[in-house]
Amino acid sequence: MIVTDSQLKEVLVELEGIDRIAVDTEADSLHCYYEKLCLIQLSFAGKDYLVDPLAGLDLAPLAAALATKRLCSKELISICVFCDEASIMSQPGSLIR
Numbered sequence: 001m002i003v004t005d006s007q008l009k010e011v012l013v014e015l016e017g018i019d020r021i022a023v024d025t026e027a028d029s030l031h032c033y034y035e036k037l038c039l040i041q042l043s044f045a046g047k048d049y050l051v052d053p054l055a056g057l058d059l060a061p062l063a064a065a066l067a068t069k070r071l072c073s074k075e076l077i078s079i080c081v082f083c084d085e086a087s088i089m090s091q092p093g094s095l096i097r
Contacts, residue, residue: 003055018044020070
């Protein structure tokens with residue numbers, strides 16, 4: 001589980017040489033509560049990572065790294081990472097090209 005900026009930085013170094021990455025996200029409530037990104041799951045190079053966005057990480061470097069990758073997912077949903085905890089659903093496609 002990635003819960004610190006230094007752990008995330010290590011993952012981003014590994015991600016540098018990778019073209020394709022599988023990404024899945026879990027969010028809190030689509031209808032009853034304000035949307036909140038609760039978990040980011042990354043899979044690449046035969047490894048899986050769980051990133052905890054609720055741990056107070058700076059997710060901007062991850063957003064920048066993902067913007068340059070080919071994202072794969074069973075159900076690819078919009079991945080929007082905001083440091084101000086805005087909804088991941090309110091800005092569809094902000095990182096997906």
